[in-house]
Amino acid sequence: MADEESIFIGASRKPDDSYQRPEQLLLKYGNRHGLVTGATGTGKTVTLQVLAEGFSNAGVPVFAADIKGDLSGIAMMGEDKDFLVSRAQAVKLDPYQHQQFPVIFWDLFGEQGHPIRATISEMGPLLLSRLMNLTEAQEGVMNIAFKIADEEGLLLLDMKDLQALLANIAQRAEEIGARYGNVTRQSVGAIQRSLLILEQQGGSHFFGEPALQIPDLMRTTRDGRGAINVLAADKLMMNPRLYATFLLWLMSELFEQLPEVGDPERPRLVFFFDEAHLLFDDAPKALVDRVEQVVRLIRSKGVGVYFVTQNPLDVPDTVLAQLGNRVQHALRAYTPRDQKAVKTAADTFRPNPDFDCAKAITQLGTGEALVSTLEEKGIPGMVQRTLIRPPASRVGAITPQERRQVMTMSPVAGQYDNAIDRESAFEILQKKGQAAADAAEAKRQAQKSASQESGSGWTIPGFGTGSGRSSGRQTVAEAAIKSVVRSVGSQVGRALVRGILGSLSRR
Template identity: 80%
Template sequence: MAQDDSIFIGASRKPDDSYQRAEQLLLRYGNRHGLVTGATGTGKTVTLQVLAEGFSNAGVPVFCADIKGDLSGIAMKGEAKDFLVARAEAVKLDPYVFEDFPVIFWDLFGEQGHPIRATVSEMGPLLLSRLMNLTAAQEGVLNIAFRIADEEGLLLLDMKDLQSLLANIAERAAEIGARYGNVTKPSVGAIQRSLLVLEQQGGNYFFGEPALRISDIMRTTRDGRGAVNVLAADKLMMNPRLYATFLLWLLSELFEELPEVGDPDKPKLVFFFDEAHLLFDDAPKVVVDRIEQVVRLIRSKGVGVYFVTQNPLDVPETVLAQLGNRVQHALRAYTPREQKAVKTAADTFRPNPDFDCAKTITQLGTGEALVSTLENKGVPSMVQRTLIRPPASRLGPLTPEERRKLINESPVAGQYDQTIDRESAFEMLQKKAAEVQKAQQEAQQANPGGGGWTMPDFGNGGGTGSGGRTPNGAPAPRPSNRQSVTEAAIKSVVRSVGSSLGRELVRGILGSLKKGF
């Protein structure tokens, strides 16, 4: 059984096939990150549920994504089913107590939980470029757009703000290009098309206000338990790039907002990233570097990050090296890549002389896993073949009625449900455009002639009206190339104005210029 300073994961298996040694995760090393891997159907979700329960009971808030909806059952008490009771007896979990946990449901689309929003400014050009899969040139234009917004005091809150700013930049391409480099209309157009695709995929639900406050996912109850924040991700998974970018944004926000705490007795927050391979698939090096930086440094903020995925090869080696607590469920080894994954997983554990780690990974049953956690002084424990303890909460999803009741009773009910659309870049640019148009109209009304020189109407030589016809509608005769005496005199005067003598005459009349042209 676990003590107050640890989470009971399960019981390790002795050579005689009995389970005796309790495998625990020490809370003081909970912020050293972790990895839960295994093939589909081997028990990863149950392990995640057990860890979330343990952290919550220890007073640590949890944020996790619910890909299939199964994790929502953590909000209800479990039921004494035969296979659960048998497993509790096998791992010597006595007493086996059923309980529910304080859960806050979130959903980017606002359907199965409270809406989660972020402003365009908070997302920033790097993550937006990743989200829209922009080229280097297009990312450069997006960076310029954010710079212009900062300089001109334009708030970028939602998608229409960014769209209107990009349209404004396209109109001012020559002016802006002279200051920051080439800004081409094709690049701006490509970004706008990507924004349209993102909007159709649900991005307009995510960008806006009120933005998520980090403090609202770090709540504890009056009895000292940590809130379990469950993100409904079944619909979100239809757009995996949005899913991955959102979770990376949330990690970045935690990193930037939380103070340094060093190595606390227990984490301030634990973050479970399910389907972690989506974070790294096709990610440019700058994004992978950002992930590595956040994972490496966020530990000192008291945040533990646990990646949940099918294959350890899904996580880059630079990130894998930062993960101290590991739970490896069964893997299949039929293809060369699967065999490589088994070898990679086995090589990351501290060997146990009692069994062959690589061979055992392929023989684990459902609910079994190889477990290695950090012990005293942060040293990885010897890997153990472990039977994972049964959860105290319900296995399986909530009903829609149960979910809706919990959403209505949530501590953040009513805070994020209604969208706020305050004055930002879209409204400000519209106002500027209206002011310019009004000024132009007033100028035209004040000087209907346009305010410039006009040529005198010398006629068309035939006394015709408009359209080159005589008043009776007949075609006008072709004008003669020969000038009349009057025309010649007038043109001579006009030319004289352009001559040196004419300019002197004009200066004398105006009396305002003292030097020659």
Template identity: 70%
Template sequence: MLQDGKLFIGTSRKPDDSINKGEYLDLGYANRHGLVTGATGTGKTVTLQILAESFSNAGVPVFCADVKGDLSGIAAAGEPKDFLEKRAKTIGLDPYEFQEFPVIFWDLFGEKGHRVRTTLAEMGPLLLARLMDSTDAQEGVLNIAFKIADENGMALLDLKDLQALLNYMSEHASELSGMFGNVSKQSIGAIQRDLLVLEQQGAEHFFGEPALEISDIMRTTPDGRGAISVLAADRLMMNPRLYATFLLWLLSELFEELPEVGDPDKPRLVFFFDEAHLLFDEAPKVLVDRVEQVVRLIRSKGVGVYFVTQNPLDVPETVLSQLGNRIQHALRAYTPREQKAVKVAAETFRPNPEFDCFEAITQLGVGEALVSTLAEKGIPSMVERTLIRPPSSRLGPITEAERRDVMAVSPVAGQYDKDVDRESAYEILAKRAESAARKEEEQRRREEEENRKIEESRRWTLPGFGDEDDYDDRGRKQSPTRSRSTRSRYQRQTVTEAMIKSVARSAATSLGRALARGILGSLKKGR
């Protein structure tokens, strides 16, 4: 419900339960962020639903997560029910009309909505380290990996790109350590194991292309209503770290891409962060500082951020102080921690002298809340005990057939449904490895050919194949000196010459023997 640039939230009650006045959220201050808290079953999801409806009718796009699956009913018109009509009559909502809203369903797994992806490069090493709960040393290795990819023109798009780059870094760890400092193979191995866990948890569906265009969650319809982007998060909640990291990435992308617009008449986008405590659970200080920075500065981009959680203590004080519009549903106060939470919640409101906030928080009924919004000049209004208006869309989830029908006429139908795998770090490193292997094979073949030629030359110098004068009669290699002298004496002898010399040697031998016998015979006769 819109009235003079204000969104109707509900009607406040006096302590005697009589109707007081309407409670509104000024669109001009809606980008000052907000907080919706309350125990399970007190009506937080319905409050989120009626706020999303109101922003949509005011022409403001909305992004919200559907943690339990029942927020999908916002895509269908509501149905008359006794308790809804009774609430409308009690708060003076006349006429109470049912309406369906322009919804775009999204899903990281592509099952209940259009695929939502981002690239590792857009995620960055800080958020990726948060996603994997990395140590400081591992985060340092991730920073080096992203720097190497950037300097060498290797796009990091999906998990296999980073895995290939980490393999490269492990093989060249010594060389990289000299350039960037210690690059430990142990840290690389730990990151690779964490990436395997992420892959098994479904993160491979999240990293890749086509990446989500921020403009697609900031659409308006031809009749001027803002599109409501609903992220199916029921399965995503099985990996709460991935859920929190994705929403933080989306918030960071909005901060980095949108231009400064100051304080517009209405927000350009409203972002609801359901189960917000998951963002801050065990988060390192550097990450909390990042959230605080984004929340503080994104206001001037025209974006309103609304945290939805059970306990105000789930949100760090530095972030809590930035949230000007507050809706507090009932809290329980059975344990000391719960009592502290109630006290913190009560102290954050501008007091109302007509009732005690601490007691009121513990006594609120379902669909009832303490409401304080920013009024003129950004001053918080006095807290009021308020009956929240009933939604115009359906309470509860839509059917699977209805969901498919909504997706079929979606303005982004077919745009994100198919994977695109262009050349990136994995392909570049694979080509380099293939080229190196090919060069190594060529080198091996050249060496084998050289060895073959050497072996061939040795075979042709064996006895019977080369110069026989280089070997003696036993086939042994002669010394160079002897071989040369032998060749010098006999290299000019012909076969005839050799025969004449042989006959001469035989004749000389016979003549010598005859002379010896004659001389010896004469001596004997003389005796």
């Protein structure tokens, strides 16, 4: 059974097919990361729910993505159902007690939870380039944009800030290119088009203020339980690139902000990354290296990362090697790729002489899994065929009314619900542009007045004086002279605008 040092996952099967030996996850190895895999409908979400409940009861905050809405039931008291009661009896869970857990609902779109926002500056050029699938040349322009923003004190908070900065860079392409390399209008235009697509996909909801404060994900209740942060991701899944980039950003923020704690008695935060393959599909090597680096180093910050996906092949080998706690639900070996996945999963476990691991993976029933967690001294435990314990909270989705009630009682209610739009790059560049335009107009008017005064006594033989004419008709010569004057004035005006803009932007 669970104690203050472990989480009770379920009971492993004995050779006589009875379930008696408890399988546990030691809290002191909870930050050694983990993997939960299995085909659709085999019980991955229930396993995630059981683990989240266990960490919460141990005082560890949890962040988990809710892909289909099924995980939201963790906010409500469990219910007696025949299949849950029978499973509790099978794994010797006595007494089987129901619980309601402290849940904070989040949603990047602000519809099914409190809004989550990040500023453009916090996201950084690398993740933004990944999000918009930019080319190498376009990524270079993005890096230059962030460099210019730092030099000129331009806050990049929301999408319109970045759009305004890119437009300004395009106008100053020659000047900036002399310092940082070629900046073409074509590259800037391509980035602007990608930003427009991102905006249409909901990016404008994510970028802005108030930005998410990491401590709000690490709350504990008065009775010592860790808050379970549930991200509504059903709509977010329609844009998997935004989903993957957001979760990578969140892990990066945790890594950068949290202090080193070594190997604590229990994690400071546990992070469940559902549909993990979305992070790695078509990802450039630089990004995969970044994920591997964060996963490898964030352990010393006291953060555990658990990937949840259908197939172990979805996770690169370099990342897979960092995952110490494994829960493998059933896989179907219908295709050569499926058969390879079964073999890969079996080979990652410490063998158990009581059964064939590869064969067992294809024969597991719903709610059953092969489990191997780290034992004393961090050694992987022998794989066990395990029946996962039933959750203490409700299994399945909650109603919209129940969700609103939970959000109303949330400790962050009202803190993130209303967007803030303070002065940043967009407003600053707009003011500079208006000031430059006003100065140019004043200069043009002054030149016009001076030209009129100096030219009031002009006399051109055969055409009369410049101060007035008896005829309202304009001759060909007069028209030609006026055209030349207008052309010269226009060129002087444009030169002045460029000069003033350049001098203002260099301040």
